[in-house]
Amino acid sequence: MNDKRPRMPLPETLNVALKEWAVVARALEDGRQTILLRKGGIYESEGEFTLEHRDFLIFPTYLHQNLKMLKPEAHAGFEPATSEPDQIQLRLAGEVTEIVPVKSREAMDALDDQHIWTAPLIDMRFNYRPENQLYLLLLRGYRLPRPVTIKNTPAYAGCKSWVPLAEPVETGSAVAAVAEGEWEQRRNMILDRLSRFG
Numbered sequence: 001m002n003d004k005r006p007r008m009p010l011p012e013t014l015n016v017a018l019k020e021w022a023v024v025a026r027a028l029e030d031g032r033q034t035i036l037l038r039k040g041g042i043y044e045s046e047g048e049f050t051l052e053h054r055d056f057l058i059f060p061t062y063l064h065q066n067l068k069m070l071k072p073e074a075h076a077g078f079e080p081a082t083s084e085p086d087q088i089q090l091r092l093a094g095e096v097t098e099i100v101p102v103k104s105r106e107a108m109d110a111l112d113d114q115h116i117w118t119a120p121l122i123d124m125r126f127n128y129r130p131e132n133q134l135y136l137l138l139l140r141g142y143r144l145p146r147p148v149t150i151k152n153t154p155a156y157a158g159c160k161s162w163v164p165l166a167e168p169v170e171t172g173s174a175v176a177a178v179a180e181g182e183w184e185q186r187r188n189m190i191l192d193r194l195s196r197f198g
């Protein structure tokens with residue numbers, strides 16, 4: 001099932017964020033990567049799989065990042081952390097354009113050039129709660145004109161996907177990380193590769 005919605009402009013403000021490793025957030029911001037993998041944060045409604053939110057900010061996390069789970073190209077600037085920082089910089093908004101079930105490990109192998117993860121991370125995503133379907137989120141990133149620094153409060157802590165923010169963040173003037181023409185080419189290529197695996 002390919003859950004697609006009509007293209008809509010990014011909202012003027014957003015007040016929810018999705019937690020993601022800081023190195024992956026940087027790859028999204030740089031336009032290196034346009035996909036995320038998720039099992040949590042997705043629910044089924046009337047036979048359709050969807051997300052709680054389709055537009056959100058990216059909330060970078062640091063504690064569980066693991067160099068062994070990242071390709072060498074993503075190692076630059078990596079800093080090990082024993083705790084999350086007191087302040088977080090929000091630099092990117094995201095719009096999920098499609099949600100596609102990943103049918104097999106081979107399907108992800110076909111997308112190896114589209115992400116910064118190593119094989120152990122992909123295996124971990126498949127093996128975690130194997131009874132649950134793994135989904136690929138096709139994400140268009142939008143760079144905020146200026147980073148927004150927020151206090152990393154206890155309300156934001158814990159192993160949860162979604163973070164409701166205390167204050168909305170202006171996103172209306174955010175700029176796409178990948179230009180329209182290149183985005184469409186990459187999007188079509190990713191969907192085509194996945195379609196070969198059912």
